[in-house]
Amino acid sequence: MKNEKNIKASNGYVVLGLLLVVIASMIVGLVTIKNPLFLILMAVIILLIKGFFIVNPNSSKVLVLFGAYKGTVKDNGFFWANPFYTRQRISLRAxxxxxxxxxxxxxxxxxxxxxxxxxxxxxxxxxxxxxxxxxxxxxxxxxxxxxxxxxxxxxxxxxxxxxxxxxxxxxxxxxxxxxxxxxxxxxxxxxxxxxxxxxxxxxxAPEIASSMLKRQQAVAIVAARKKIVEGAVGMVEDALLKLSEDDIIDFDEDKKASMVSNLMVVLCGDKEATPVINTGTLHS
Known part of the structure; x- marks a missing residue:
């Protein structure tokens, strides 16, 4: 037997009724007939009592007779089986x-x-x-x-x-x-x-957690800086294009480079920019 075998055990209430009849017969025999042979029924009663067992919901009883697997009772209730069975309880609950x-x-x-x-x-x-x-x-x-x-x-x-x-x-x-x-x-x-x-x-693990945290922070900072730079480049490009289209001011290459540099510093810097008022001419 290599797989589970479900079996049906005898109804415990029916056997309990028979047990009560046997007990009553023994008592009547001892009282009326006074024959000590009725004490033999005591051994039968003990065996019958040993055969009772209960299976709770989502539980089971594995029945073994002298080392041989006989089956598993999964139905819940009050049962009776061979009193020589050994019974192992195994829960079926999650x-x-x-x-x-x-x-x-x-x-x-x-x-x-x-x-x-x-x-x-x-x-x-x-x-x-x-x-x-x-x-x-x-x-x-x-x-x-x-x-x-x-x-x-x-x-x-x-x-x-x-x-x-x-x-x-x-x-x-x-x-x-x-x-x-x-x-x-x-x-x-x-x-x-x-x-x-x-x-x-x-x-x-604790021994490398601090180093790995710093590495993750560095990666996050680099990624954030990359996004900032990409956005700043777009903003500078839009600003130069708008100034040119509206004919607000003409830049030579040097002034254009200077403006781009200043805008990139302002947009990409960690701190707020400090404004500087130019009181001279644009080319001074």
Whole structure:
């Protein structure tokens, strides 16, 4: 038997009624006939009592008889089965697993901190009970292993690898899908169904976080400066064109260069410009 087998156990209330009849018969026999042989029924009563069990909603009982798997009861209610069965309870409820933050290296070797949030449940009770030891611990260990493998397959970002289209930081949908596929493959041996897997925390390791922050700030500053320069060039070009079209003033090349320089300083500078009033002539 390599797969789960669903079985129907006997109705516990019916067997309980029979048990009450046996108890009543024993008491009547002892009181009226006073035959000690009726005490033999005590062993039967004890065996019958041992066979009762309860299955709660979204739970199950795996039944084993002397080392042989007999089946799994998934229906909830009050049941009775062979009293020699050993019964293992396995929950079928969905469970959350928030892994610890682990330090791993990304694709290009940067140390990062990452953890995963996993939603899972038992789908095959036979595999969960007999194919692995302690399936809950198996889920934890294999999830950590999947996270480590995933982190080594992608770069944290594309600052160092501009050709990388999908990164841990920017490609969350693709990365989470890859993570879920990896965990699903690893947990299939234990009969575990992965309902959702996604990265819950992602950051550079503390020893490089400060340096990486400065690098990100530098990249942002360069990008902002580039936009400022592009805008300033357009504004200067428009200004010169407007002055020329309206015939406000004629510039020679030297004055044009001087004006362009002054406008670029004003538009691209970090501080507000200080106006200077020219009290002489334009060419003085």
């Amino acid at each position: 469970r959350n697993f928030d892994s610890e933050r682990v330090k791993v290296n990304d694709k290009i070797g940067n140390p990062i901190l990452i953890n995963v949030i996993l939603v899972w449940k038992v789908n095959d009770t036979y595999k969960a009970a007999f194919d692995v030891d302690h399936y809950e611990e198996f889920v934890r260990v294999q999830t950590d292993a999947a996270v480590r493998k995933l982190a080594g397959s992608y770069s944290y970002d594309n600052f160092d690898d501009e050709q990388e289209q999908i990164t841990l930081r920017s490609g969350m949908d693709e990365v989470n899908e890859a993570l879920e596929d990896e965990i699903t493959e690893r947990l299939a041996i234990a009969g575990i169904e992965v309902m959702e897997a996604r990265i819950g925390y992602l950051a550079y």
